[in-house]
Amino acid sequence: MRVLLTGAAGFLGSHLVDRLLADGHHVVGMDNFLTGQRANLAHVAHEPRFTLVEHDVAQPWPDLGPVDAVLHFASPASPNAASPYGYPNLPIETMLTNSQGTYYGLEYARRYAARFLLASTSEVYGDPQVHPQPETYWGYVNPVGPRAVYDEAKRYAEAMTMAYHRHYGLDVRIVRIFNTYGPRMRLDDGRVIPNFIVQALRHQPLTIYGDGSQTRSFCYVDDLIEGIVRLLHVDAAPFPVNLGNPDEYTILELAQTINRLLQNPGGLRFEPERYLEGDPKRRRPDIQRAKTLLGWWPKVPLEEGLRRTIEDFRHRLHAQSPD
């Protein structure tokens, strides 16, 4: 299989590159390194079955020859306004990557009668009024709120993907990805697991906003990639499929686990709750469809996933500041 993958230098994209190569496929990776990292692809630079194309997906795509599948994973994805890589600081790029990027990807798939897989997100559920969220739930998103540049752009991308399916009969798949963590996340990504691990590795107190009782569910990247590959290969699935880990942990439990694994003497530091308008108070996937359709569910326990992530972060943090 020859696969065209956008966002190949990103956190999820680069893990997908590894998996597709390991499965024997040819991969053409596209990235403009707006938020992707060259280091994520350094180890495949000399792999003959991998080609890298430096290109902004929101600009008309060059013809890279026939492919069997187009996987659209390019997009800023961190909601953190304090990070230069967070989508609040890249609002127009985020919107165009998901609108025009999806359009060009769908046109590319149509030209070569290829399968199209869209990386969507649990953010399409917004601040959900239903728990857990099945794929049939329409979500509750503020179209003019500060998070809309990501949430609405992903909803638009889903709508356009379905339009190509309905109008042109294109073979499409949509994966709604819930919180995922693992090696290669940016050290300054700004989301809670990278933040905690970096603080713990530096022996600093972990910063908890509020009392830490808010819950989140976290899926280890290998589990997620397994689900995506299964969705790519399954016979037909023209409707969105949730992939994520339904196990809920409080932020306090997460912090305590990381401090324990790293024997961090820094402890915890509680700060007043930050509330970004539209920030979901709770989100948890209903994964019944993935179970039925793909025989998939997460296997890696949180502690095991955290250990592997910590190893990677330790290595990179040390390389960054070898004092």
Added chain:
Amino acid sequence: MRVLLTGAAGFLGSHLVDRLLADGHHVVGMDNFLTGQRANLAHVAHEPRFTLVEHDVAQPWPDLGPVDAVLHFASPASPNAASPYGYPNLPIETMLTNSQGTYYGLEYARRYAARFLLASTSEVYGDPQVHPQPETYWGYVNPVGPRAVYDEAKRYAEAMTMAYHRHYGLDVRIVRIFNTYGPRMRLDDGRVIPNFIVQALRHQPLTIYGDGSQTRSFCYVDDLIEGIVRLLHVDAAPFPVNLGNPDEYTILELAQTINRLLQNPGGLRFEPERYLEGDPKRRRPDIQRAKTLLGWWPKVPLEEGLRRTIEDFRHRLHAQSPD
């Protein structure tokens, strides 16, 4: 004031052209006549303060010189799948008109430090769970449903408009337009008022789907245009403003009124209810914000608006088939 108006040959666009010219402004109208009609602009062809540019708003815009305001009214807008002008038959064009069209319009406004006004829609509320709908309600829209090509594209357009306001400080306005009717609607538009008037003028029975108890609210076009002009000129309004008529009528009342005005001997014909997935069972604007901000509310009674619309339809239907 020099105004750049997209969708100038459309139903609302052409009425806006007339009003802006009457107010003494210069108007550059842009349209690609995908759903707009040349006849709607025939009467201003020799008006020196009006210029027509034939261009698809989803393609990069030519430089048409400095303007004080960009008004983005281009888009297919009829949900009727039976009409060649309905957005179900123009799904990709509808999405790109609202994503790329809005992007190019915002960039144009930014280049010339102009005001930007987006024609949004009550469809952003989807199948609302709240009645009537205030602008603060986030809506309930199916991102992968058949209506998403319009609804999600408009939500995307709103999100991008707000992003330009937040990120670049652009002076923006968003009007959420509820059902509007009046002269110049396409005879084959497919929405209920044109359908009924054409049937009644042909002395045919008016087709009612279901028992006719479903309600709709209808705003006469002159009222709507007055609200839009006020919103354009008001000092600041960076948030959406509903414009529509809060008076609710049942489809049965509407049909009976039209039959009475036209003394239609055809009567009514009841057909089984058609249900397009996501079709709202009820929608009605909360117009408190427009009242407070603009001192605006609808003034033209339904019967009076219908009389004026019927005159226009009679004239055009006769010109079409003068037998």
